[in-house]
Amino acid sequence: MRIENITSAQNQKIRMLLELQEKSRTRRKEGLFVVEGRRELMHCMEAGYEPHAVFFCPEILPEEDFKEISAKCSCSFYEVPRQLYDKVAYRGGTEGVIAELRCREMGLGNLTLKENPLVVVLESVEKPGNLGAVLRSADASGVDAVIVCDPLTDMYNPNLIRSSIGAIFTVPVATASSEDTIKWLKDRGIKIYTAQLQDSEWYYDTDMKAGTAIVMGTEATGLTDVWREAADAHIKIPMLGRLDSLNVSVSAAILMFEAVRQRNC
Numbered sequence: 001m002r003i004e005n006i007t008s009a010q011n012q013k014i015r016m017l018l019e020l021q022e023k024s025r026t027r028r029k030e031g032l033f034v035v036e037g038r039r040e041l042m043h044c045m046e047a048g049y050e051p052h053a054v055f056f057c058p059e060i061l062p063e064e065d066f067k068e069i070s071a072k073c074s075c076s077f078y079e080v081p082r083q084l085y086d087k088v089a090y091r092g093g094t095e096g097v098i099a100e101l102r103c104r105e106m107g108l109g110n111l112t113l114k115e116n117p118l119v120v121v122l123e124s125v126e127k128p129g130n131l132g133a134v135l136r137s138a139d140a141s142g143v144d145a146v147i148v149c150d151p152l153t154d155m156y157n158p159n160l161i162r163s164s165i166g167a168i169f170t171v172p173v174a175t176a177s178s179e180d181t182i183k184w185l186k187d188r189g190i191k192i193y194t195a196q197l198q199d200s201e202w203y204y205d206t207d208m209k210a211g212t213a214i215v216m217g218t219e220a221t222g223l224t225d226v227w228r229e230a231a232d233a234h235i236k237i238p239m240l241g242r243l244d245s246l247n248v249s250v251s252a253a254i255l256m257f258e259a260v261r262q263r264n265c
Contacts, residue, residue, distance in 0.1 A: 001070055003077045006055075009087055013078060017055065020100060021090050024154035031103045033156035038065050038095045043166035051075040052100040057085035060096025069097065090158050103156060106175045108147070108184050117144035118208070118259050119190060120252060121215040123178055123223055126152040132163025133249035134216075139167040141256040146171055147213075149178040182230045185213050191232045194223055195251060197244065200236035208259040216252050 006014060019026045020034045027033050032052055035041050038061070045051065051073045056066060059082045070077065080088070089098065104110075113119075120143050125131050131153060138146050153160060155175060161168055176184070185192055190211040195203075208214075215231070217223035228234070237246065237254055246254075 001077060003079050005079050007081060007084065009084060013053070014055075014080075014084070014088060017053075017088055017098065017100065021088075021158050024157065027103065027154065027156050032100045033103055033161075034090070034098060034100055034158060035161060036090055036098045036158075038069065038097055040161060040166040040169075041069065041097060041099050043169040044099070044101055045072055047169040049104065049169065050102045052102055053078065054100075055080055055085070055088070055098045057082050057096040060085065065095070065097070090162070106155060106173055108174045108176050108180065111145050111147075111172050111174050113144050113188070113211075116209065116211050117190065118256070118263075119143065119145045119147060119185070119211075119213040120256065121147045121149060121181060121185075121192075121213050122248070122252075123149045123215065123217045123227060124152050125216075125218060125248060128153050128157045128160035129163045130247065130249050132160045132165075132168070133247075134252045135160075135164040135167035135171055135173070137249065137253035137256055138171045141253075141260050143171060143256060146173050147181050148173065148175045149181050151175050178224065178226050182226070186230075192227075192230055193233050193235050193255075194227050194231040195236065195255060196222055196228065196234050197236055198234070200234040203235040203237055203255055203258055206233055206235050208262050212259055214252065214255045214259070216248050216255075218248065 020032055035044055053076045054073055055078045057080055120138055122134060135146060190213050192213050192215060193206060194215045215223065215227055237251060
């Protein structure tokens with residue numbers, strides 16, 4: 001393994017690293033994205049993502065962690081001093097390691113489902129933090145797949161990866177149009193339950209033991225008509241206060257764990 005030392009923020013590889021962090025256009029062009037932290041990097045590699053380059057700071061990264069990472073990577077390694085690492089780290093507490101990894105296709109054709117799967121569908125969710133939080137709950141509740149329809153955020157956005165604490169790599173994720181996703185679900189006999197306030201029944205009165213897709217829209221506009229019309233049932237969460245909605249990640253978590261409760265009764 002060859003290790004190259006980099007000490008200048010003007011180094012071309014450092015400049016590319018920063019550009020990958022900041023610009024979705026560069027991520028698409030280069031087919032690369034950035035992950036910070038040992039935990040997130042290990043989740044990536046366990047999910048089959050291929051490292052392209054690893055930047056590490058030996059003043060922060062314990063030697064045993066470096067040995068574990070280097071034993072699983074055949075890519076280039078770049079050692080950087082702490083002062084430079086602190087400048088390029090997107091967030092604090094990243095354990096002294098940042099990696100560039102190759103993007104992968106996230107189509108519906110890459111999903112493999114078990115019998116009676118539990119699927120979460122998000123339509124046009126814009127905020128990376130919300131999507132990341134949904135993915136954390138999806139991992140915790142054992143969801144079989146998360147499908148992001150007509151996404152308004154880059155799936156390799158650093159804020160999404162950070163807020164999901166790596167769940168973007170532990171949960172099978174696909175992106176597709178709403179129309180293609182509806183057909184895909186119906187072809188597999190998966191019931192579509194849309195979360196909405198109008199013409200709805202209580203979520204805990206809805207049978208989620210069979211193949212189920214919980215479909216959520218944005219907090220601002222909700223779901224589009226294409227989903228409302230395709231739904232097998234409309235479900236809602238009781239709102240006992242003065243407001244009429246929850247954060248989409250909170251709503252999604254409630255509905256996911258209701259499915260878990262029903263399936264474990």
